[in-house]
Amino acid sequence: MNSNIETLTTADGTPLKKKLEQSLFKNKLRAFGLVSPLLIFLIFLFILPIFLLLFQGIYDSRFTNLMPETTKSLENWDGLSEPTEKMNVALVKDLISARKNKTIGKVATRVNRELSGARSLFTSSARKAAKLEAPYKEALVKLNKKWGNIETWQAMKVSSNLFTIGYIASSLDLKLNADGSLSLKDEDRRIHVKLFLRTLEISLIVTLATLLLGYPIAYLMASLPLRTSNLLLILVLLPFWTSLLVRTTAWIAMLQGEGVMNDLFVIFGFAEDDERFSLIYNKTGVLIAMTHILLPFMVLPIYSVMKTISPSYVRAAKSLGATNSKAFWRVYMPMTIPGIGAGGLLVFILAIGYYITPALVGGQDGQMISNFIDFHMRKSLNWNLAAAMGLILLMIILFLFWVYDRVVGIDNMKLG
Structure with missing residues (x-):
């Protein structure tokens, strides 16, 4: 048996392996050339400006x-x-x-x-x-x-100090002393930690509310015939055709003291005419408006995953003796977790940085950290403090993203 294996070559005598590597390199180079304009756009008009702004949170010359x-x-x-x-x-x-x-x-x-x-x-x-x-x-x-x-x-x-943690410390209601130590600010000036906690609270409540409201909608869309399902899908997408500012302003008319919601509460006997509910310019108004606005971002990922689940799984569970509820909770619902994770993560990240809705309907009790970042950017002109607050917000999001990856796993997150 001949121990020397003949090397495969192309017509011009080049080894086939080398020729394939050259071809693959050319394809990669061509692909990179196609995406390079978008890459340059993202780097110079998105990533770099954000980096330069956040850098001001630790740098002041x-x-x-x-x-x-x-x-x-x-x-x-x-x-x-x-x-x-x-x-x-x-x-x-x-x-x-x-x-x-x-x-x-x-x-x-x-x-x-x-x-x-x-x-x-x-x-x-x-x-x-x-x-x-x-x-x-x-x-x-x-x-x-x-x-x-x-x-x-x-x-x-x-x-x-050219590089300082003073602005980050101030964002956490701390004060950087001359000797490098940190101390708590006066009690009447400790507002930022409360704002961060309120922002996380509102974002979490909105995420849970959109899940409770959006999951049945997505299940109904996935279960109904195609024609009816498409009609519901159009209704879910309809808010995207309306300006966010218009939708938020509409909620002001709906929730005010003499608004539609309070009129309905009076008509159905849930409230007296002289004791109407306070639904606007507080945290309640923010929760209602943000839940409505962010609901499609929860429905669509869950629906896209549900559409891929075959009905035969539930039928098989029922044929083995499972009840309707048991088949749903033990078979169907676990398969929708990737969609729940994707929708929950998307809604939470959007909610944690929301600005327009809290600014219009929040009042004093419904202000979020994004509103104070805007205040320091446009009114107090303290860009360094605004950058530090944005940096902390980014670190919180990355930490929660890491926790999600450890608990659920990013690989299990699906958009359909």
């Missing part, structure tokens, strides 16, 4: 770049001892320079994030800094007594 002498003098300061004359000299130099370059407003805004009232202190002192004479420590205190408070220097110490 304003004080470091605009107050270089002060930043350098604060590097070795422990944050507890008395500020030295050298630190005061550096501060006066930077105040004069910032006043000349018209950047004192940015510096004052940055320090004001750490110490309320610091903005007026910096702007007023910068106007008179050029007239100060040594010793500058006494001169600054004479100019404004706040320069003698160690809290002012501690705020500058925290502001001088």
